[in-house]
Amino acid sequence: MITADLFASTATCERTALPGGAWDYWPAWLDAGRADRCLAWLLQPGAIAWRRDVIRIQGREIPVPRLTAWYGDAGRDYAYSGIAMQALPWNxxxxxxxxxxxxxxxxxxxxxxxxxxxDGRDSVAWHADDEPELGAEPVIASLSFGAERDFLLRHRARRVNGLPLQRLTLAHGSLLLMHGVTQRHWEHCLPKRTGVVGPRVNLTFRFIHPDQHTE
Structure with a gap:
């Protein structure tokens, strides 16, 4: 079980600011031992209500290449890529x-x-977390456990302004905070990496606005 005493340490923050975006990264928000305990709990049978969704692309139904779960306050439901998710109560x-x-x-x-x-065959395609229920400038906090994976960011107008692709290696026990303006100008993805054999669990904390949340 995850308890408050798990979080006794502090971590150094690395800050990046680029045109139209900014993010803070704590590569060792939790040390390896504490991160191991969190991952073990997240993968424990029954701890999280994982689901496998299907999206429709050009008339074909394609399984989402990862498992997902959505938890939140009552009524804070969410929808993306045609998938509707009803908030499960916080554990x-x-x-x-x-x-x-x-x-x-x-x-x-x-x-x-x-x-x-x-494993490395699971992924998430290029996108921005810009659904209406997240508000105009959503702040997203991304917590990672398990196998290290490349996290890529690209500016929507990169061909015009020449901004290079940004790459972060999200470490086990790391925390990434994407500031609100970032979702308006930047997209991100987690590409497939066939050489990665271990599991990874990512938690992205959000704020659903009560006057804009999906019915």
């Missing part, structure tokens, strides 16, 4: 993680999307 472990992420970042969150990448 004790996720509540503890949310409180510690809020304490580190200074931002409040009322929902979390969890992604389970079973």
């Amino acid at each position: 004790r472990g996720l509540t503890t993680l949310r409180a510690k992420v809020e304490a580190t970042t200074g931002h409040a969150f009322n929902a979390v999307l969890l992604n389970f990448y079973r």
